[in-house]
Structures are given as C-alpha cells and as structure tokens.
Amino acid sequence: MEIISPEGLRIDGRRPEEIRRFNCRLGVLSRADGSAYLEQGNTKALASINGPHQAGDKAKIKHDRVHINFQYSMATFSTNERRNRPKGDKRSIDISQLMREIFQSAILTDLYPKSQIDIHVQILQADGGNYSACINAATLALMDAGVPMKDFICSCTASLVDSKTIIDVNNSEELHFSNPLLTLAILPTSEEIILCQMKSRLHADHLEDILKAGIKGCKDIYEIMHREVLNHVREAAAVMNAT
Amino acid sequence: FRTLRPKEFYDRFIAENIRPDRRTFKQFRKTTVNVGSITTANGSALVKIGNTTMLCGIKTEFAVPKLDSPDHGYIVPNVDLPPLCSYRFRPGPPGEQAQVCSQYLADIIKSCNLINLKDLCIVKEKLAWVIYIDLLCLDCDGNVLDASVIAMLAALRSAKFPKVEIDEEVDKPIVSKDESFSLNVNDCPISSTFVLFDKNLILADPTSEEENLSSGYLTITVNNDDGLSNVLKPGGRGVNDAELNECITLAIKRARDMRDLLSKLC
Numbered sequence: 340m341e342i343i344s345p346e347g348l349r350i351d352g353r354r355p356e357e358i359r360r361f362n363c364r365l366g367v368l369s370r371a372d373g374s375a376y377l378e379q380g381n382t383k384a385l386a387s388i389n390g391p392h393q394a395g396d397k398a399k400i401k402h403d404r405v406h407i408n409f410q411y412s413m414a415t416f417s418t419n420e421r422r423n424r425p426k427g428d429k430r431s432i433d434i435s436q437l438m439r440e441i442f443q444s445a446i447l448t449d450l451y452p453k454s455q456i457d458i459h460v461q462i463l464q465a466d467g468g469n470y471s472a473c474i475n476a477a478t479l480a481l482m483d484a485g486v487p488m489k490d491f492i493c494s495c496t497a498s499l500v501d502s503k504t505i506i507d508v509n510n511s512e513e514l515h516f517s518n519p520l521l522t523l524a525i526l527p528t529s530e531e532i533i534l535c536q537m538k539s540r541l542h543a544d545h546l547e548d549i550l551k552a553g554i555k556g557c558k559d560i561y562e563i564m565h566r567e568v569l570n571h572v573r574e575a576a577a578v579m580n581a582t
Numbered sequence: 583f584r585t586l587r588p589k590e591f592y593d594r595f596i597a598e599n600i601r602p603d604r605r606t607f608k609q610f611r612k613t614t615v616n617v618g619s620i621t622t623a624n625g626s627a628l629v630k631i632g633n634t635t636m637l638c639g640i641k642t643e644f645a646v647p648k649l650d651s652p653d654h655g656y657i658v659p660n661v662d663l664p665p666l667c668s669y670r671f672r673p674g675p676p677g678e679q680a681q682v683c684s685q686y687l688a689d690i691i692k693s694c695n696l697i698n699l700k701d702l703c704i705v706k707e708k709l710a711w712v713i714y715i716d717l718l719c720l721d722c723d724g725n726v727l728d729a730s731v732i733a734m735l736a737a738l739r740s741a742k743f744p745k746v747e748i749d750e751e752v753d754k755p756i757v758s759k760d761e762s763f764s765l766n767v768n769d770c771p772i773s774s775t776f777v778l779f780d781k782n783l784i785l786a787d788p789t790s791e792e793e794n795l796s797s798g799y800l801t802i803t804v805n806n807d808d809g810l811s812n813v814l815k816p817g818g819r820g821v822n823d824a825e826l827n828e829c830i831t832l833a834i835k836r837a838r839d840m841r842d843l844l845s846k847l848c
Contacts, residue, residue: 368666370722387667415660417620421641421714466622
C-alpha cells in the first residue's frame with residue numbers, strides 16, 4: 340500500500356504538505372472554567388480546565404508556582420480495538436507527565452503560587468496525531484479559561500516517506516513502521532520548539548527537512564486556532580455589550 | 583447570592599411556582615439525540631438533556647460462552663464519570679455514582695430482556711459476542727441516569743456488527759468486511775428521574791444544583807407497553823401514594839415523547 344500515490348496524493352486524497360480538516364470550538368462545557376472541542380480529521384479531542392484553584396494535595400503545593408495536574412484519557416471506543424484501561428495505565432501516565440512539562444513551560448506559572456490547575460483531555464476518537472490533538476485542545480481550553488500564557492502551543496506530526504516529507508499523519512500512515520514519525524510542538528510566534536519527540540530511526544541528514552515541515556504544519560494550525568479564538572472573544576464581547 | 587445561599591435562592595423561585603431556568607416543576611429539559619458520530623465504534627450516540635451530555639460507544643469482542651449457558655453472549659454496560667464533566671469527580675477508578683449508574687443499566691437490560699442473549703451466540707459452546715456499552719459523561723448537570731438510558735438505547739438501535747462465519751477446516755472465525763447486521767432491540771425503556779424536597783415538593787429532571795439541595799430522588803423506568811420495568815427510590819424523605827402515582831403518570835408521558843424522538847432517528 341503506497342502512502343504517496345504516483346500522482347502525489349496520500350491515501351485520504353491530501354497533498355503531502357496539507358494538514359487535515361481542522362475544526363475547533365471553545366466554551367463547549369458548562370461546568371468547566373474553560374473547555375474546547377477539537378477535530379483534526381477524524382481524531383476528536385475534548386479538553387476541560389478547572390482552576391486555578393486551591394491545591395487539593397498538600398504535598399503538591401509549590402510555594403512559588405502553580406501546580407499543573409494533567410490527565411490524558413482515551414475513551415474505550417476511541418480506537419479500533421477496545422481499550423480496556425482508558426487511564427491509569429503506564430502509557431497514559433507517561434503522556435500525562437509529558438504534557439505537564441510542556442504546559443509548565445508555556446503557562447505563566449509564577450502568577451498563581453500555591454494553586455493548582457487541572458487539565459483533563461479526553462480523546463473521543465483516535466485516528467493518528469493523538470498527542471497533537473491533545474496539546475492543541477488543551478491550549479484552546481486554557482485560552483477559554485483565561486489562563487495567562489506566553490503564547491499558543493501548536494502541535495503537529497510529520498513523517499518522511501520516500502524522501503518526501505508529509506505532515507499531519509493519520510492512523511493508517513502512522514502504522515507503517517518503517518517511516519519515522521516526529522511529533523512537534525512549538526510556540527508559533529518565536530518558533531521555539533517545546534516538544535520534539537521521535538521514536539524511530541532517522542538519518543541525521545533528513546532531520547532538518549522533517550523539522551521544517553513540522554514547523555510549517557504547526558504554523559498552519561496556529562492560524563486556524565488564532566482565528567477561532569478571536570471569533571470566540573468577539574462573540575463573547577458582543578453578548579456582554581448587549582446585556 | 584446563588585453560591586452563598588442556594589437554598590434561599592431556590593425558595594424565592596419556588597414561591598412563584600417556577601425554577602431558575604424558567605421551567606415549571608414537572609417540566610423536562612430539552613433533549614437532543616445524535617447518532618453515529620464515533621466511526622471507530624460499532625455504534626455511538628450523543629445525548630444532551632439540557633447541559634448534561636452523555637456519549638455512548640458500543641464495541642464488540644469475541645468470547646467463550648459460560649459453561650451453564652452455552653448459547654448466550656454477554657452485554658456489559660459501563661458508565662464513566664471523569665473529572666472532565668464536573669469538578670466534583672476525582673480521577674481514578676469509577677466512583678459510587680458511576681457504579682450505581684452502571685448497575686442500574688444492567689438491571690434495565692435484564693428486566694426488559696433488551697437483547698436476546700441467544701442472538702449473540704455464533705457457535706454454541708465455543709464463540710459468542712461480548713457487547714461493551716461504554717458511556718462517557720462529558721458534562722454533568724444533573725440527571726445522568728436518564729441521559730445514559732437514552733444514549734444506550736440510541737446507540738444499540740443504530741449499531742452495526744459484522745457477520746461472522748466459521749471456517750470449518752481451520753476452525754477460525756472469519757469476520758466479513760461487507761456484511762453487517764443490526765441488533766434486535768426488544769423493548770424501549772425510558773427512565774424519568776424526580777427529586778424530592780420537603781413540603782410535598784417534587785421536581786422532575788433535576789439539574790446538578792437541584793440534586794445537591796434535594797432530600798432524595800426517585801427514578802421510574804417505563805417500557806414499551808407503558809408498564810413499569812424498574813423503580814428506584816433509595817432512602818430520602820418518604821413519598822405517599824398520590825405523589826407516586828403522579829410521578830408514574832409523568833414518567834409514562836415522558837417515555838412516549840422520548841420513544842417518538844428515538845423512532846425518528848433509528
């Protein structure tokens with residue numbers, strides 16, 4: 340099965356440098372301080388923020404920074420094979436830890452000492468790029484909650500197929516083990532790389548190409564996210580002015 | 583005022599015979615149902631009652647039937663109330679409310695004989711389907727039970743399962759990629775929840791705030807022939823005959839409305 344057909348199209352009809360259809364909405368949950376729903380192609384993620392509030396666990400209180408509590412959970416029906424343990428297994432805890440470090444670097448943590456922010460991301464359908472969807476959804480939810488941040492965190496995946504780079508990899512492309520998969524998260528305005536993760540073999544010469552492609556993908560996603568946040572704020576302001 | 587003194591806040595509205603969200607005491611919130619949004623699942627449904635949102639996903643696996651019922655499959659309902667839906671829930675194994683909800687759904691499946699377990703058998707004594715009904719609460723604003731029941735029904739009715747044949751020589755199941763079948767759902771039980779306050783006050787379809795202020799609840803499940811299939815009233819203040827009858831009448835009407843809604847969809 341070819342990932343890139345002879346005409347240069349991928350399995351789902353995209354060109355190699357095209358990201359999947361990106362849909363997002365802020366403020367979808369009534370009970371959370373901030374929430375966002377995000378669809379990257381068929382991957383669907385829902386994020387909710389509670390806080391900043393008083394830290395629950397005395398052991399975790401940091402006297403000068405906010406403590407970020409991150410929970411990543413995949414619904415049992417989100418993958419093709421039913422997942423028996425949606426959370427609490429090693430992988431979820433590993434991912435939660437990773438996400439906590441990422442957001443620690445972007446949220447202005449000094450503003451809320453001795454407090455806690457709970458971030459909970461639920462993956463409703465997993466079709467590749469789960470970590471990216473998770474980071475993007477959490478960023479949008481933090482924007483909705485009004486938590487001060489240095490910048491958006493935008494994330495995208497990239498891979499290398501027959502020396503051509505492809506971005507925003509979906510599940511069937513991910514399963515091809517011979518291709519390297521790079522997950523990248525950046526602060527878009529400064530192009531600083533916050534997360535760079537690759538768990539396969541890649542020749543050092545290709546690293547620059549695949550990084551550039553990843554950064555471009557992240558910036559494409561940033562444009563859509565930025566536009567959506569501005570729309571949301573505009574609507575909220577209109578409602579407030581009307582009342 | 584609402585957060586500091588919720589009881590007084592509510593008393594003011596109740597004196598005028600109305601609730602803060604402008605409903606009358608016996609009115610149910612607007613209910614919407616959406617099926618088929620999760621394509622990785624065999625069947626899925628998203629139900630919103632007011633702000634309360636439940637997502638149901640159905641997945642299947644193979645299993646060996648039990649020894650004492652060799653031609654029965656399994657149905658396993660499971661409700662998950664993650665911290666996502668409300669700040670009251672802590673992360674970790676399912677809490678009390680989730681377990682109670684799961685057990686209630688299992689009781690309904692059994693009492694209405696919702697799915698004939700014999701339909702789930704592929705090869706007697708060797709192979710049968712297990713149907714996992716996973717309900718995920720995305721937003722908890724009271725009355726999770728009712729939303730779960732409707733979501734479960736909608737997902738079961740719209741679910742598609744692949745046909746399985748046994749390859750005789752190798753004795754292995756072959757899952758067909760093209761042919762699928764739907765389940766025969768025998769009944770259509772709809773539940774209605776009421777909360778009890780002092781002074782003979784009963785409110786239908788409570789929000790989270792009302793649940794916190796209440797002194798008891800009552801859930802009535804009505805099946806297809808307008809008969810009662812499950813009644814649950816755990817503790818709380820007592821109800822008399824007249825109140826119970828009134829609730830049953832309301833539950834029957836609500837069941838009819840919900841059945842119409844579901845039949846338009848699936």
